[in-house]
Amino acid sequence: MSKFGELIDLRIPILLEFYTDWDETSAAMHPVLKDVAAAMGDKGKVxxxxxxxxxxxxxxxxxxxxxxxxxxxxxxxxxxxSGEQDANTLIGLMQEYI
Incomplete structure (x- = not known):
């Protein structure tokens, strides 16, 4: 199985962000994703x-x-x-899949 296949096969919700270093919206998502990761702890991955x-x-x-x-x-x-999302929305979505 590929590394990606192993990653998404986990029994906890995995939030993936596809980004580039040069995209401003992607950069704006960085602190949001840190908040989501902190809120989820070991119940999900970002x-x-x-x-x-x-x-x-x-x-x-x-x-x-x-x-x-x-x-x-x-x-x-x-x-x-696609596009910018807020931390509360993403946390809520992740919690639906715990």
Whole structure:
């Protein structure tokens, strides 16, 4: 199984952010994602994936705009949205999948 496959197969919700270092909206999401990770503790994970370094994966998942956020649990995508999101919304979504 690929590293990505192993990552998304966890039984806890995994929030993925597809971003680039040069995108301002992606940069604005950094403190939001830190807050989400802190709130979730060991009940969820937050993973940032740089599309410049992981172009094949971004293409396979049809990431067209930045940031693109996805929540996976047990190998299944449960939620996907592009654009800036607030911490409370993301925490609420993650808690739905615990």
């Amino acid at each position: 993973i940032k994936i740089n599309v410049d370094k992981n172009a094949e994966l971004a293409e396979a998942l049809r990431v067209k705009s930045l940031p693109t956020l996805m929540i996976y649990k047990s190998g299944e995508m449960r939620w996907r949205q």
